[in-house]
Amino acid sequence: MLKRRLNDFRWGVLPVPGRLMAVIFFVFLFVFPLISDARYPLLIVTLACIYAIFAVSWDLLSGYTGQVNFGHALFFGVGAYGSALLYKYLGLPPWATIPLGALIAALAGVVTCLPALRLRGPYLSLLTLAFPLLLSQVARAFPEVTGGYIGIRGLPALAASPIGRYYVCLIVMIVSVLIMWKLTDAGSKNVRTGLIFHAIREDEITARATGINTIRYKILAFAIGGFFGGIAGGLFGHLLRTVGLGVFAISLSFQAIIWVVFGGIVSIYGPVIGVFVLYPLVELMQGTAIGEYRNLIMAVIVILILCFMPEGIAVRIRDKIERQCPRCKLSNAAWRRECRACSASLRHVADG
Amino acid sequence: MASFFEVENLTKRFGGLVAVDNVSFRIERDEIVGLIGPNGSGKTTLVRCIIGILSPTSGTVKFKGQDITRWRPWKVVQAGLAGTFQVVKPFRRLPVIANVMVGCLCPRVTRRGEWVKSTQIKARDALEFVGIMDRALEPASNLSHGDLKRLEVARAIATEPELLILDEPFGGLNPAETELVAKSMKRLHKGGRFGRLHSEGPAMLIIEHKLSELMKIVDKVIVLNYGKIIAYGTPEEIIRDPQVIEAYTGKEVPVA
Numbered sequence: 001m002l003k004r005r006l007n008d009f010r011w012g013v014l015p016v017p018g019r020l021m022a023v024i025f026f027v028f029l030f031v032f033p034l035i036s037d038a039r040y041p042l043l044i045v046t047l048a049c050i051y052a053i054f055a056v057s058w059d060l061l062s063g064y065t066g067q068v069n070f071g072h073a074l075f076f077g078v079g080a081y082g083s084a085l086l087y088k089y090l091g092l093p094p095w096a097t098i099p100l101g102a103l104i105a106a107l108a109g110v111v112t113c114l115p116a117l118r119l120r121g122p123y124l125s126l127l128t129l130a131f132p133l134l135l136s137q138v139a140r141a142f143p144e145v146t147g148g149y150i151g152i153r154g155l156p157a158l159a160a161s162p163i164g165r166y167y168v169c170l171i172v173m174i175v176s177v178l179i180m181w182k183l184t185d186a187g188s189k190n191v192r193t194g195l196i197f198h199a200i201r202e203d204e205i206t207a208r209a210t211g212i213n214t215i216r217y218k219i220l221a222f223a224i225g226g227f228f229g230g231i232a233g234g235l236f237g238h239l240l241r242t243v244g245l246g247v248f249a250i251s252l253s254f255q256a257i258i259w260v261v262f263g264g265i266v267s268i269y270g271p272v273i274g275v276f277v278l279y280p281l282v283e284l285m286q287g288t289a290i291g292e293y294r295n296l297i298m299a300v301i302v303i304l305i306l307c308f309m310p311e312g313i314a315v316r317i318r319d320k321i322e323r324q325c326p327r328c329k330l331s332n333a334a335w336r337r338e339c340r341a342c343s344a345s346l347r348h349v350a351d352g
Numbered sequence: 353m354a355s356f357f358e359v360e361n362l363t364k365r366f367g368g369l370v371a372v373d374n375v376s377f378r379i380e381r382d383e384i385v386g387l388i389g390p391n392g393s394g395k396t397t398l399v400r401c402i403i404g405i406l407s408p409t410s411g412t413v414k415f416k417g418q419d420i421t422r423w424r425p426w427k428v429v430q431a432g433l434a435g436t437f438q439v440v441k442p443f444r445r446l447p448v449i450a451n452v453m454v455g456c457l458c459p460r461v462t463r464r465g466e467w468v469k470s471t472q473i474k475a476r477d478a479l480e481f482v483g484i485m486d487r488a489l490e491p492a493s494n495l496s497h498g499d500l501k502r503l504e505v506a507r508a509i510a511t512e513p514e515l516l517i518l519d520e521p522f523g524g525l526n527p528a529e530t531e532l533v534a535k536s537m538k539r540l541h542k543g544g545r546f547g548r549l550h551s552e553g554p555a556m557l558i559i560e561h562k563l564s565e566l567m568k569i570v571d572k573v574i575v576l577n578y579g580k581i582i583a584y585g586t587p588e589e590i591i592r593d594p595q596v597i598e599a600y601t602g603k604e605v606p607v608a
Contacts, residue, residue, distance in 0.1 A: 186450060192457050199454045202443035209403060209437070211429035211458030211511050329489065 015340050016331045017321040022269065025276075029170055033163045046166045046239060048279045049173040054232035055259040055271035056177050061225030062257075063266040064184045064194075066201030067116065067218060070129040072229055072256050074112065077132060077247040079105040079230025080237035081139065084152040094158055098234035105230025109222035116222070117215055120204070129250070136248035151244030158238045169235055176228050181268045183224060197221060258298070262305050264312025273314040354417045356381040356555060357433075357515050362411030364394075364401050364579075371397040372408070373579035379515065384541055384556040386566045386587075389576035390599055395559045396438050398576070399517050403435040404428045415515065430460045432552070434513035436504035438520045438559070442492035449488040451503055452478050455510030461550075470548060477547030478506040481536060497524040502533065509540060509549065516540075516554040522562045530565050537569055567591070575599065 013019045032045055054076055062068045083101030086092050092100070112131055116124050139146040146152065158165045186194040196217050199207040208214050237243040246252070263274025278298070285294040309316045322331045323346055325339035332339055337346055357379040364372040372394045379385050389395050401408040404425040413421045415433055423431070434455075443451050449472065456471035456478075479485045482502040487495060495503060501524055508516060521537070522530045539546075543553025560566040567573070567587040575583040575590060577599040583590055590596055 186446070195450060195454060195457065198446055198450070199443050202446060203441050205405060205425075206437070206441040206443065206507075207454065208425035209405065209429065209435060210455045210507055211426050211434075211460060212454065213424075213426045215424075326489075 011340075015333060015336075017333050018318045018331065026174065033166060037163060039162055042162050042166050044280050044283050046162075046169045047236075048276050049166075049169040050232050050235045050239065051255075051259065051279055052272045052275040053173050053176045053228055053235070055256050055263075055275050056180050056268055057225045057228035057232065058256040059260045059265060059268060059271045060180050060184055060197075060228070061221050063260060064197040064201060065218065065221040067221060068121075068125045068128075069225070069253075070125045070257075071112075071132045071250075071253050072128075072225070073248050073250065073252040074108060074128070074132040074135060075105040075226040075229025076233035076236070076252060077135060077139075078108045078226075079233025080243045080247045081146065081152070081233075082230065083234035084155055084237050084243040085145070087155055088152055094156055094234075094238045098231060098238065101234040101237075102227045102230035105233065106223040106227035108230075109224075109226025110219055112226075113219050113222035117218060129253075132248040132250065132253065136245050139245055139248070147244075149245065151242055152237075153242045155238050155241045155243070157241055158235070165239060169239065172231065172235060176231060177268065177272060180224070180228060184268060193217070193220065258302055260312075262302060262313060264315030267312065267315050269318075270312045270314040274312070277313075354414065355379075356416060358414040359398075359402065360412045360414070362398065362401060362413065363409045364397055364406060365409045370579050372401060374411070375576070375579070375581055376411075377574055377581065377584065379555050379557060381514075381555055382553075383572060384537070384558065384570045386570035386573040387557055387559045387576065388561070388563060388566065388573060388590075393576045393599075394579040395576055396519055397579075399435055399519055399557070399559065402428075403433065403517065426458075429458055429511055429513075432460065432512075432514035433517070434508040434511045434515075435517035436501075436508045436519055436521065438523065440497070440500040440504055442495075442500055442503055442507075444493040445491055447489050448484065448492050448495065448503060449475050449479060451492050452506045452510045455507045458511040461510070461512045474548040475506075475510060477549040478510045479503075481509065481540070481546050481549060482506045483532060483536070498526070498529055501525065505533070509551070509554075512550055512552055513554045514552045515557070517557045517559075519559045520561065521558065522560055522565055530562065534565050534569050563591075 013023060033042065036042065057075070058069065058072045079101045082104035083097035086097040086100055112128060116127055119127055140148055158168045182188060182191055184194045184197060185191065186198050188194050196212055199212060200214050200217060204214055233247060236247065259274035259278055260271040262278055263272065264270025282294050282298060285291050285297065290297065305313060321334050323334045325332055325342060325344055325346065327344040328339060328342045330339060330341050332346060338344065339346060355378045360376050362372055362375045363370065375398060387395050397406065400406040402413050404423050407422050411421070412419055415431060418431065420428055420431060443454065452475035453471045456474050476485060476488065479488050482505050484499050484502050487499065492500065492503060501521060505518065505521055521533055525533060537556065540551050541553060541556060543551045558566060558570065570587060573585065573587055573590040574581055575596050582595050582599060583593045
């Protein structure tokens, strides 16, 4: 077993620069507390893990399935408020409230989806924009339940120490992203959702006429997106130990879109990279002289990315360092002349 | 006995325009039926009503004894009735083979334990059957119009239909390709296995403008004009029918 894994690593990971970088990235995340265990940097990376789940769940729903959601904060907020209320009224511990909160968020996804099934394109997006605003008003209207402007405070912490909290978030992030990656993998041998999500995005009518129950799979996409968005929200609430109206903010919805577009839409790994690059960058700027202009700088970066590499920065880099074998479709390092498995020539791929 | 496929008094109105006007016909299990008619005579609308993309104003569609009128498109496909589009609508950014694999995912054809693993092989066989296997890994947007037409056919037959409705399968093909496709239609109609691809030997309804090719492969022809059936019969009868000739070439005007 171990030997097989080792072989996988040697032949499947080492020769592919993208995978190698992913491994290095996760090893780096795992040893991060050794590099710096100061509270602030650790908190930033912990939050980055949470936002990574959030961004990837947006990518699954809007990137893969094509149901562009402008109100993804809805799921974040429902997850956060859901787990907070579960604690407040039932006194459940975080490991129970977060998944239950996420299930409520998944339910919210299904409910959003029902009117959204009739709409497409920009109209769907505008509709989804309204939902977090609506719930934010609802939360404001019942201060005795939701705490109104102040929110719900004094939630139990995820773990006693900052390092413990960091690892909880990191592991949840890795597991969530892996699940979403598998669910959206069109080449998967066991899961069919990936291919179907792609098909629905590309052409819904053709998908229908090919025997795909598009309504069921769109609801499924909303539920999965909502579930993981809710996980992110629940973690966020328990990490900061308070849930306020900010979790429904429009800026949070669009932040997710910015991260995904920056990293690379329809790629799963793109949003993770997007969050881990952009979020710490913004936070680093906060204390410095240019801190006041950080939103402006962010906007300029996003515009530049959209103009010059609309596929996203992570995807662009991967395209530069990897090349698919035209025959067996294995990924190869871009500087190889022959495919590492079938030794087909890779030269002409570079030209085309 | 109820027939295999039956359309009864189907009408589709778009506002004041009656695109399909009280159309009734039948297709038996072993037939290939051609549907012809001048441009704008309602052929495509009729098909779209049958496969559930449009909802007919009135009338019924029966398939294998079930009333499938106003069924959702995927339920129609899952019942065993697949159609292709006249205006090709592939999943453009997906590889050609993935386009066909989506068809293989239809619950009708994925048996337990088979799942996604075998769909790829089956999709290959479907592409082989229509003759575009060599382009399987390219994105569908790279294909020429003729190849996209064939991709449409591959996508439809991957769902293993019992009734296959083809909307201008020869459109955009040159004479040699047309003959090839016509031959493969015949082979498909006979049924059997083509590698992993199983053919139920589907009955067919073919809409086509290239009459000479169509007449060679069909058993019966339906002629539509202004949404109404003006003639029904064997190809030999149809080409002599004065009404059909009139619809296609116009009325003879006596020269003064």
